[in-house]
Amino acid sequence: MLPKPIASENLRIAPKIRETFFKYFDEGMSSASARNYHELLLENSQEVEDSKLAMALVLANAQSNPTERQIRHLYDIWRSTNFGGRDELSVLNVLQKKSIQYMESGMAKIAIRENPLIVVILTPIRKDKWCLCFRKNVMTRGNNTNNFVESSIRIFKDIVLQRCKAFNMCALVDFIVNVFESYHKRHILLFANNRSTKNNFLYMKFCGKIQNMNVEKINEYMYSVSSNAEQSLIYTVDIDLAMSDCPYGSSGKFCKHLCAVQEKCGIVFKNAQLLTTNDKKTLVKLSLGYDVSEDFFENMDASSKECDQK
Structure with a gap:
């Protein structure tokens, strides 16, 4: 017979907890941060607040508190569903589905070209103000260097990707459409509200x-x-x-x-x-x-x- 703690950690994850972790991942959490956040919620929940034994039982139960291996498996499922696998065909299939979703919602327009794989992303802000192609005889207004280009790369690495390597092309597109666009929206509002002095x-x-x-x-x-x-x-x-x-x-x-x-x-x-x-x-x-x-x-x-x- 297995001890109760060992038996509890071999239980299957409850469907409700499974969906909860998928929501954590949708909000940008990694498997490690999702695990820590979920355990913190369990420790502060009303059910285990008055009983140390109840807290030990809940934390040991894999149905409500999945193990590290189970969480990693959930993360792999979520990542494969949202970003595709590591092969090019899987990435293209997910990209095509996402491009339709983004166009229908008005979040972005995505053009995909194969062999070699090239993805062009046009978000609402960049479309209106910053996507002027074939510029000729336009005044620089004092912007004579590539400082804006270098600054954009730094923002993309530090803010959007947080100095982490994207899983694949689908993940990179997702970061640009959501995180990068949201960053520019917030900073335009800060500028309009005179927060930049x-x-x-x-x-x-x-x-x-x-x-x-x-x-x-x-x-x-x-x-x-x-x-x-x-x-x-x-x-x-x-x-x-x-x-x-x-x-x-x-x-x-x-x-x-x-x-x-x-x-x-x-x-x-x-x-x-x-x-x-x-x-x-x-x-x-x-x-x-x-x-x-x-x-x-x-x-x-x-x-x-x-x-x-x-």
């Missing part, structure tokens, strides 16, 4: 340098702005292109000369660091997919509402 401080720094600048209107689209350091040095600002011919703003980057025109003439440039009410509303719609009320983003000072509109 770096741009505000930069704009205030520009405002501190424009007091002695002279701004004169040349024509409907052009303004002349004197240099802050040397009054005889004149720069031209094109309000249609939102750029200056100074070394700092010649590539379309927002500079102190644009700031002088904006502050002294009331012209709001599209590349200014400060977000207008319409900018914030657009960013929220880009992130959430629907419009929100402008009242939430308007200035509390009624006298400044007019200056906040483009």
Whole structure:
């Protein structure tokens, strides 16, 4: 006869507990973290709270508390179902099913090409703003290096994959559609809600340098702005292109000369660091997919509402 603890750990997992662990895995838990989390829930459950013996029996019972080997087996089943096996045919079958599901739900569009296997993923945010192909003669707005590319790779490794290797192509697609997209949505909302203050401080720094600048209107689209350091040095600002011919703003980057025109003439440039009410509303719609009320983003000072509109 086997001792009761050994006999209990050989019991089959209850169907309800089986589905519970599948939910853990859907939420991104590994087999080890799911096991620890489940045991913590069992220890704090009302049924075993008042009895040390009851806790020992529950933790020893594989029906309610699966063993490490059983949990690993459940994880293998879940992974095979959601991401396919390790062979290419299994991966393609799951990818094709997921592409249909993502398209129907509007989460992403996925194009799959075989031999060699290439997967192109187009999520709603990247489709609207960041998937401009064949760019020619477009101003860089000061982004002259590959810093954004390098930053995106770092975010993908640290935030999305958490420095872990994806199981296969299906798992990688799942990470991009869910985790990567969710990351961008949250950060766009943070930017729209003024949680990122770096741009505000930069704009205030520009405002501190424009007091002695002279701004004169040349024509409907052009303004002349004197240099802050040397009054005889004149720069031209094109309000249609939102750029200056100074070394700092010649590539379309927002500079102190644009700031002088904006502050002294009331012209709001599209590349200014400060977000207008319409900018914030657009960013929220880009992130959430629907419009929100402008009242939430308007200035509390009624006298400044007019200056906040483009």
